[in-house]
Amino acid sequence: MSLERLIQQAQAGDRESIATLYQTHVDRIYRYVYYRVPTEQDAQDLTAEVFVKMVEGLKNYRLTGVPFEAWLYRIAAARVIDFRRRANRRPQSELTENLFEEDTSPEGRLLNQQEVDVLRRAVASLNEEQQTILVLRFMERKSHQEVATIVHKSVSAVKSIQHRALLQLAQVLGETKVRHYLRGGQTDE
Amino acid sequence: MNDPNPLAEDLDRHFPPHQTTLPPSGDDPLLNAALRLASAPRPTLSPTARALIEAQVRATPIVLRPRFPWQLGVAIAAAFLLIVVWFMFSPEIDPADPTPTVQIAQLMTTIAPSPSATNTLAPSPSATNTLAPSPSATHTIAPSLTLIPPTPLVAIEPIALTPLPVIVILEGEIEAIDLNRVTVYGFTVILAAEDPYLAVLRIGDLVRVEGELAEGRILIADTIVLNNDDPAQNVIEAGPNGVIWRDSGDCSHPPPAWAPAQGWRARCESPAPNPGGSGNGNSNGNGNRGGNHDDDDDDDDD
CATH class of the missing domain: 1.10.10.10 (Winged helix-like DNA-binding domain superfamily/Winged helix DNA-binding domain)
Incomplete structure (x- = not known):
């Protein structure tokens, strides 16, 4: 099924089409926000917020005239900015274990986590x-x-x-x- | 000044879009920084987190996009079509004319139609062939009318005309008269319902009309004057109570007392010459000024 048809069905209220849109784009959105927030849990929360906003805003999608993926990235960018605002008012903690596609060994996982921390700080400076x-x-x-x-x-x-x-x-x-x-x-x- | 294009070209070469290949680390710090990002560990959602988020998404209330009812669309289109058709085929409105439509004044009024005697006059054919008819046009009119009664009542239909931005001066013979519409040289000249000329105009009169041109050889008259070759026939006097007197061109119809009618009086009331120097003449009542005229005057003063 084409993306356009999927979007039309989702706009008509088809739950399965909405779920398919979510499954198609969730990994990209998650990666997009992952290095821009302090913790994996924050990334998951923001990812959920992005797709909730997607469902709520589907009725207006056609008016934007941009590709659907670009529209999702814009929602994600807005959620990240909003997260930063909220983050200044609450303590930050890392409670969950990070998962990576190339996760293999405990040593590799440790190195990955160190690199993630470095990159997160570096990206946060921008x-x-x-x-x-x-x-x-x-x-x-x-x-x-x-x-x-x-x-x-x-x-x-x-x-x-x-x-x-x-x-x-x-x-x-x-x-x-x-x-x-x-x-x-x-x-x- | 830094130029971003060479760097962008380098980056495209080392990090081609939509590919996962990575270049070896080099001595360019910018490329190395990009390499750090491109080779960063790729996070992935745990199955549990993925399912939880999906459940949250599925539970989100869906706000459906309001649909435009097709019946409303058809109704709007039909209304628009009707408006367009009305503008295109309305006989009184020219859609291409930007000037506003002028609603001719409510022409419901009382007028006196032309006397029946004028309907029998045959206009000269030669006079209708030119805007400025030659003096050879027929002048056989001998109106006997001097008094225009205010009856009968005639209702004139109000009409809507769109004048063109053209002022026309038309000279010619009256070919027909229909209430306040006078045909002159093929043009329908529309006069104001209260125009006193309506009472005295006759078929065959030569007139000079100035007015605004409208679609369909229609002239909305601003002024109309008699333009007969005989100046005497162009004299019109308006008296009280809407009474109109028009010089007939001869002495058969004297003016009422209220009418100056200097031309007629000079022509018809001049004392007759008295060759013998005796008491004959006006002094004894046998001249142009006769008692009959006085009688007419009394009638006119009605």
Whole structure:
């Protein structure tokens, strides 16, 4: 069944179509929010919020005119921002065990968790827009055009933001000797 | 200044979209930072968490998109079509004309139709062929009318016309008269119902009309004047109580006392020459001013 047909049936109130939409997109949304919140539980809660909002907003989806996945990412971005606001008013704790696709051994799980913590802190140093673009471009491997559609910006704007975000991320991650890309006879640093 | 395009091209080469391949670590810190993100552990939901979230999603009340009832759509379309058809085929409204429709004044009034005597006059064919008819047009009119009674009552249908932005001055012979509509040179000239000329115009009169042109060779008259070759026949006097007197062109119909009618009086009341210098003439009542005229005047003053 095509995605369009699925969406139409979901808009008509078909629960199975809604469940199928959820199952199709839940992993991507979960990964999208995972590195932007402190804990796995936060990621799960936010993922649930995104899909609840999806059901509540399905009736208005056609009015947006953007791809369904991009619409979901926008809902997720809004939920992350809202989460940050709420997070400032409550204590944070990690109560659940993280699961990874490539999880194999206790040592590997520990290394993965350490890397996740590092990346989360690094990503958290970026602004919301930079976080969204880097996560979509490198973790979800979207094209610049797809990222531009989701964040509702031009491709050139996405590239500029990506450039600044990587400069900042490299510094946070301890990468040194950052290159500066120039054009028009100027040399790279 | 940093140019993001070379970096973006590098990134596209090392991290092609929709692929999971990863480049080896190099000496470019930006590419290495991107590599850290691209190779980050990919989290996955536990089956329990996935099921819990799905149950929560399924339990969310669905707000259905309101559907536009097709019956309402059909009704709106039909109403729109009716409006369009009405505008297109209404005989009094030109849809292409941006000027507002002018509702001619309510023409319900009392007028005096033209006297029956004028209906027997045959207009000159040559006069109808030109806007400015030649003097050869027939002038055989000999109206006997001097008094226009206010009866009978005639109801004039109100009409709606859309004047075009054109002012027309029309000169020609009256070909027909129908209440307040006068046909001149093929044009239907519409006069105001209260126009005093309606009482004295006759078929065959030469007139000069100035007014706004409307669709269908219709002229909404602002002014209309008699334009006969004989100036005497162009004199009209309006008296009290709506009484109209028109000079017949000869002395057969003297004006009422209230009418200056200087032309008629100069023409018909001049004392006759008295070759003999005796008492004959006006002094003894045998001149142009006769008692009969006085009698007529009394009638006119009614």
